[in-house]
Amino acid sequence: xxxxxxxxxxxxxxxxxxxxxxxxxxxxxxxxxxxxxxxxxxxxxxxxxxxxxxxxxxxxxxxxxxxxxxxxxxxxxxxxxxxxxxxxxxxxxxxxxxxxxxxxxxxxxxxxxxxxxxxxxxxxxxxxxxxxxxxxxxxxxxxxxxxxxxxxxxxxxxxxxxxxxxxxxxxxxxxxxxxxxxxxxxxxxxxxxxxxxxxxxxxxxxxxxxxxxxxxxxxxxxxxxxxxxxxxxxxxxxxxxxxx
Amino acid sequence: xxxxxxxxxxxxxxxxxxxxxxxxxxxxxxxxxxxxxxxxxxxxxxxxxxxxxxxxxxxxxxxxxxxxxxxxxxxxxxxxxxxxxxxxxxxxxxxxxxxxxxxxxxxxxxxxxxxxxxxxxxxxxxxxxxxxxxxxxxxxxxxxxxxxxxxxxxxxxxxxxxxxxxxxxxxxxxxxxxxxxxxxxxxxxxxxxxxxxxxxxxxxxxxxxxxxxxxxxxxxxxxxxxxxxxxxxxxxxxxxxxxx
DNA sequence: GTTGATATGTTGTATATACCAATTCGACTT
DNA sequence: AAGTCGAATTGGTATATACAACATATCAAC
Numbered sequence: 100x101x102x103x104x105x106x107x108x109x110x111x112x113x114x115x116x117x118x119x120x121x122x123x124x125x126x127x128x129x130x131x132x133x134x135x136x137x138x139x140x141x142x143x144x145x146x147x148x149x150x151x152x153x154x155x156x157x158x159x160x161x162x163x164x165x166x167x168x169x170x171x172x173x174x175x176x177x178x179x180x181x182x183x184x185x186x187x188x189x190x191x192x193x194x195x196x197x198x199x200x201x202x203x204x205x206x207x208x209x210x211x212x213x214x215x216x217x218x219x220x221x222x223x224x225x226x227x228x229x230x231x232x233x234x235x236x237x238x239x240x241x242x243x244x245x246x247x248x249x250x251x252x253x254x255x256x257x258x259x260x261x262x263x264x265x266x267x268x269x270x271x272x273x274x275x276x277x278x279x280x281x282x283x284x285x286x287x288x289x290x291x292x293x294x295x296x297x298x299x300x301x302x303x304x305x306x307x308x309x310x311x312x313x314x315x316x317x318x319x320x321x322x323x324x325x326x327x328x329x330x331x332x333x334x335x336x337x338x339x340x341x342x343x
Numbered sequence: 344x345x346x347x348x349x350x351x352x353x354x355x356x357x358x359x360x361x362x363x364x365x366x367x368x369x370x371x372x373x374x375x376x377x378x379x380x381x382x383x384x385x386x387x388x389x390x391x392x393x394x395x396x397x398x399x400x401x402x403x404x405x406x407x408x409x410x411x412x413x414x415x416x417x418x419x420x421x422x423x424x425x426x427x428x429x430x431x432x433x434x435x436x437x438x439x440x441x442x443x444x445x446x447x448x449x450x451x452x453x454x455x456x457x458x459x460x461x462x463x464x465x466x467x468x469x470x471x472x473x474x475x476x477x478x479x480x481x482x483x484x485x486x487x488x489x490x491x492x493x494x495x496x497x498x499x500x501x502x503x504x505x506x507x508x509x510x511x512x513x514x515x516x517x518x519x520x521x522x523x524x525x526x527x528x529x530x531x532x533x534x535x536x537x538x539x540x541x542x543x544x545x546x547x548x549x550x551x552x553x554x555x556x557x558x559x560x561x562x563x564x565x566x567x568x569x570x571x572x573x574x575x576x577x578x579x580x581x582x583x584x585x586x587x
Numbered sequence: 588g589t590t591g592a593t594a595t596g597t598t599g600t601a602t603a604t605a606c607c608a609a610t611t612c613g614a615c616t617t
Numbered sequence: 618a619a620g621t622c623g624a625a626t627t628g629g630t631a632t633a634t635a636c637a638a639c640a641t642a643t644c645a646a647c
Contacts, residue, residue: 137598153631167562171640176563288552306533392604411609
């Protein structure tokens, strides 16, 4: 094990954190292995126990280690698996799972916002929105019907051509510098209606999930409102819940 | 300002955290207000500076406060809007919204785990599980039907009486020291079946959401598997998505 | 063999103290 | 009026120590 450098300007507890993290990355310490006890660490490195304690506490709050009183401190199982970035568009989400996705643009038009959309997007009564309706498919099979509403003010130069081959999030990000920061989403069970069943080639009244999402930019400006119908027989929504 | 209670079994730093959090919630301290300096806090409460420091450090890592060296420690701008604690049991979640909730225990028994549950809970073939079926109501109206499976090994002393008046998470936490750390959850649309429709007093075939959840402890040991049916006409699942 | 006390090791919390580093602000100088 | 210096205040880090709470192994007594 490397030792801390007392001459370094870096805090001792910080160096100790690095040393332990490094040993885990090098697999000198594997998941569920006990790390040296606090007393061993402070004797070995010539620091006080509080300093070792601080380094370990920090790694515990980061989820790298876990403690059990009276037993010791152990390496947590890799968290990578549990980290699902859940602010991805549909395309990115599916690609992640290694599936071939395609999107067909069904409708693209500029229109006045309804009262409800005005509220949700925090718009004045004279501001227009884009309405973008797209059909999502995986391996050629329809999967979801998505309608997005975006204030024209945010991306006036948006055209149907831009959306033709690329994902909405990608276009908004690269062409207009719009980056989603957070979103509110609700999920409800619904039965698909006439139009939806025809488009998605499923029977009318079949089960589906309705996702209603409001996405915001970093400065808390609403970026888009999306209503999406996902086929219940193909799609299962997965999320990871974490303790505060 | 309330003072810490030296006779309390709760750690001093923990009490101090609560006191500061409380003052923020009561708006005695508003965003960007400075909180008392560490030295003031330790004199006022009669604790050492390290203890005050520990309380503050903890709140800083939680994002409640932020520090500026040489200037002081300040209340962070409210994250509340974006912070949905999504690892709450049903009871806590509804109470947060100010609704009156009740739970009726329909069934409580010890049984052998199915193959599938053995896998999900990482159990050996001889290990038993508790099956807990509960009906959730809001204002006396049935709302959700929840079936939880928990390894007997984790809470052998669990009884129906314990669950009678308290929430499952509360009992597991306080009586057995089991604290949920993270969970995987899937959501699907379903039509309620015969049994479910009768219990929940809705029409057979009505729309509902099926939540399947696998909850883990901090050491990545599976704690419970839950299948819950939520009435679609009453329940809308809300989540907040954040950028990585 | 089982039980129970004891010793030892672990983390959890807390104190008292010390010095360092960044900021603020007033007093003083120019 | 502007700049400079230094004292005071704030958080940042570190030490040495102590006792509590919990877990586990060991060994003696039954």
